[in-house]
Amino acid sequence: MMGAVADTVRRKLTEAFSPTRLELVDDSDRHHGHAGHSGSGESHFNLRIEAEAFAGKARVMRQRLVMTVLADELAGPIHALSIVATAPGET
Incomplete structure (x- = not known):
């Protein structure tokens, strides 16, 4: 079950x-004790994420849009x- 974030x-x-x-x-549990993990x-x-909005855009641009x-x-x-952003039909 996911939380509010x-x-x-x-x-x-x-x-x-x-x-x-x-x-x-x-994936927070895998980072217990690492920087940024508050417990x-x-x-x-x-x-x-797969969306038409990413069609024709470079990987870095897709990540920037999400960020x-x-x-x-x-x-x-x-x-x-960690972001994997694709357009429909891409693998």
Whole structure:
């Protein structure tokens, strides 16, 4: 079950990109004792998102688009976010 941070991330990404695929995994437990891990969870995430908005854009631009939408979360509770952003039909 995801918490408030994950719910916010999902909502913001859905509103911004209308993704055809959105997978968000809280990977915080694997980072216990590492920098940015507060022990409360929801600090480290893996994201896989597929949306038409990424078509024709370079990987770095796709990541920037996602990071812009999640700027508040990345400045606060999220310490690390792994992003795989694709357009429909890409692997």
